[in-house]
Amino acid sequence: MTVPCACQNWLRLARGLGPDALGQLMPMFLWLDPQGRISALGPALSKILGPGRLLGARFEQHFRLRCARAGRSGVASALDGRRRISLSLRARPEITLRGSVADVGMGASDGLLLNLSFGIHLAEAVREFGLTETDFAPSDLAMELLYLQEAKATVLNELRALTVRLEDARRSALSEAQTDPLTGVANRRAFDLALERLIRGLGRGGQSFALAHVDLDYFKSVNDTLGHAAGDQLLRNVARVLEEETRRSDLVARVGGDEFVLLLRGASDRDRLHSLGERIIARLEEPFSYGEQTCRISASIGVALSPDYDEPTAEVMLADADAALYLSKRLGKGRCSLASASAAAEGMRA
Amino acid sequence: MHGLINKSIQAFLRANYGQRLWLQVAERVGFESEGFEAMLRYDDQLTEDLLQASIEALDKPRGALLEDIGAYLASLEPIRRLLRFGGEDYWEFLQSLDELQGRGQMTLPDLELPELTLRTERADRFLLIVRSTINGWGAVMTGLLRAMADDYGALAMIEQADTADGQEAVQVVLLEATFNEGRRFELARPVGGVR
Numbered sequence: 001m002t003v004p005c006a007c008q009n010w011l012r013l014a015r016g017l018g019p020d021a022l023g024q025l026m027p028m029f030l031w032l033d034p035q036g037r038i039s040a041l042g043p044a045l046s047k048i049l050g051p052g053r054l055l056g057a058r059f060e061q062h063f064r065l066r067c068a069r070a071g072r073s074g075v076a077s078a079l080d081g082r083r084r085i086s087l088s089l090r091a092r093p094e095i096t097l098r099g100s101v102a103d104v105g106m107g108a109s110d111g112l113l114l115n116l117s118f119g120i121h122l123a124e125a126v127r128e129f130g131l132t133e134t135d136f137a138p139s140d141l142a143m144e145l146l147y148l149q150e151a152k153a154t155v156l157n158e159l160r161a162l163t164v165r166l167e168d169a170r171r172s173a174l175s176e177a178q179t180d181p182l183t184g185v186a187n188r189r190a191f192d193l194a195l196e197r198l199i200r201g202l203g204r205g206g207q208s209f210a211l212a213h214v215d216l217d218y219f220k221s222v223n224d225t226l227g228h229a230a231g232d233q234l235l236r237n238v239a240r241v242l243e244e245e246t247r248r249s250d251l252v253a254r255v256g257g258d259e260f261v262l263l264l265r266g267a268s269d270r271d272r273l274h275s276l277g278e279r280i281i282a283r284l285e286e287p288f289s290y291g292e293q294t295c296r297i298s299a300s301i302g303v304a305l306s307p308d309y310d311e312p313t314a315e316v317m318l319a320d321a322d323a324a325l326y327l328s329k330r331l332g333k334g335r336c337s338l339a340s341a342s343a344a345a346e347g348m349r350a
Numbered sequence: 351m352h353g354l355i356n357k358s359i360q361a362f363l364r365a366n367y368g369q370r371l372w373l374q375v376a377e378r379v380g381f382e383s384e385g386f387e388a389m390l391r392y393d394d395q396l397t398e399d400l401l402q403a404s405i406e407a408l409d410k411p412r413g414a415l416l417e418d419i420g421a422y423l424a425s426l427e428p429i430r431r432l433l434r435f436g437g438e439d440y441w442e443f444l445q446s447l448d449e450l451q452g453r454g455q456m457t458l459p460d461l462e463l464p465e466l467t468l469r470t471e472r473a474d475r476f477l478l479i480v481r482s483t484i485n486g487w488g489a490v491m492t493g494l495l496r497a498m499a500d501d502y503g504a505l506a507m508i509e510q511a512d513t514a515d516g517q518e519a520v521q522v523v524l525l526e527a528t529f530n531e532g533r534r535f536e537l538a539r540p541v542g543g544v545r
Contacts, residue, residue: 127538133438144456147435150539151457154428158388165387
């Protein structure tokens with residue numbers, strides 16, 4: 001009887017498919033004989049496993065089967081009936097390979113044919129083994145994956161840099177919006193926000209604070225006699241003194257022409273607040289030179305303390321600090337007055 | 351227009367002609383920000399204005415300017431590397447150009463790259479047809495293909511051309527795909543990233 005034509009073609013194909021042709025189609029193929037020894041392998045795989053004699057070596061010498069079936073020894077029986085496999089390299093356990101397996105000959109009489117490829121560790125493997133484009137079959141998507149990984153990294157870098165630039169811009173816009181341009185201390189807006197925050201914090205068990213209203217005395221005459229440039233210089237000097245006399249955690253703000261406010265976090269000791277006020281006044285009273293000229297100013301201060309209130313609000317505290325300031329002025333300027341605890345508690349003005 | 355394109359023009363002007371010329375061009379088009387952001391979008395007209403202002407500032411024909419931009423792009427290491435993924439040698443690279451638009455969109459879906467079709471006219475003679483809503487990509491590709499021929503070490507003659515129906519195109523005569531060694535390219539990204 002004649003052999004059917006299709007079968008003859010298969011035989012011809014099988015005879016023609018030597019290791020070289022297989023290697024071209026599948027650079028990572030592995031042919032194991034029925035005893036689990038390497039009969040042939042593709043050029044990329046031999047680059048990865050080499051150097052050294054590979055043909056005839058046992059499978060287990062170079063590979064470890066991941067999730068092998070329990071109780072089965074020998075690669076042939078462990079792979080029996082499987083189509084997808086996962087391996088790792090003995091020499092590089094972190095690099096995993098995956099692939100498919102097929103019987104060669106009836107009942108795997110001529111062994112097993114494995115076609116392997118790198119999974120997610122492709123990029124590491126390429127670096128580790130110095131692989132090139134020719135180590136991958138053109139039908140493999142490895143090149144696209146590498147390309148995509150690199151393109152993605154480039155785009156991400158660009159996005160990260162953009163985010164940093166935007167964040168910097170946001171911060172500087174924010175700080176510009178909350179800074180008094182003449183003196184560099186906080187402005188009214190920043191002060192209002194900080195005061196609101198402190199008051200809200202009190203409700204949640206936050207620390208107490210004091211609000212001090214500082215108003216310069218005789219400032220107008222400096223402006224009138226020495227000019228606005230001298231006045232500006234003087235205001236910058238006042239801001240510097242206030243910052244030097246307070247702590248980093250406190251806030252100094254310029255809220256009007258010659259008006260400053262201080263938010264003193266954690267301050268509740270009346271005596272210490274009073275001496276702080278007097279120290280500030282003493283420093284502001286030091287002679288101020290502008291060019292050849294010298295002038296003197298002073299300051300009046302009014303202070304309100306958050307512990308004096310059951311439920312402090314910004315309006316009431318500001319009004320009480322103002323009233324204390326007014327008292328300082330009325331008593332002859334150059335003084336520091338504290339809003340009285342009882343007056344505050346009763347909601348009265350000092 | 352994708353910011354990457356405007357930023358490329360900006361980077362090209364700064365690298366080849368200096369910061370002062372870039373500022374001059376930016377002034378002409380009324381672009382006030384410090385520079386383009388590669389990952390933002392800008393009005394299409396701005397790109398056209400930018401090119402026009404560059405042409406005037408440099409007193410250079412449009413085609414020549416665009417060719418220079420193409421060559422500059424291919425000289426940037428991240429872009430050069432991505433282009434080299436196209437193939438093992440220049441012949442393979444040419445064949446891969448049909449997929450360039452797709453590759454670009456795989457990374458940045460809204461990047462307006464031209465649609466490229468490689469037509470093989472003779473064994474060593476190719477016509478790359480460049481279709482885009484933006485006029486000028488043919489010249490950019492001409493500069494880019496020339497620079498990549500150097501990169502691969504290929505010997506080729508590359509000129510701007512037009513198809514019979516008026517499409518932009520690039521004529522490539524490939525004399526030798528591997529004339530000299532070309533520049534190195536390894537699949538693995540250099541450690542520490544590409545700069």
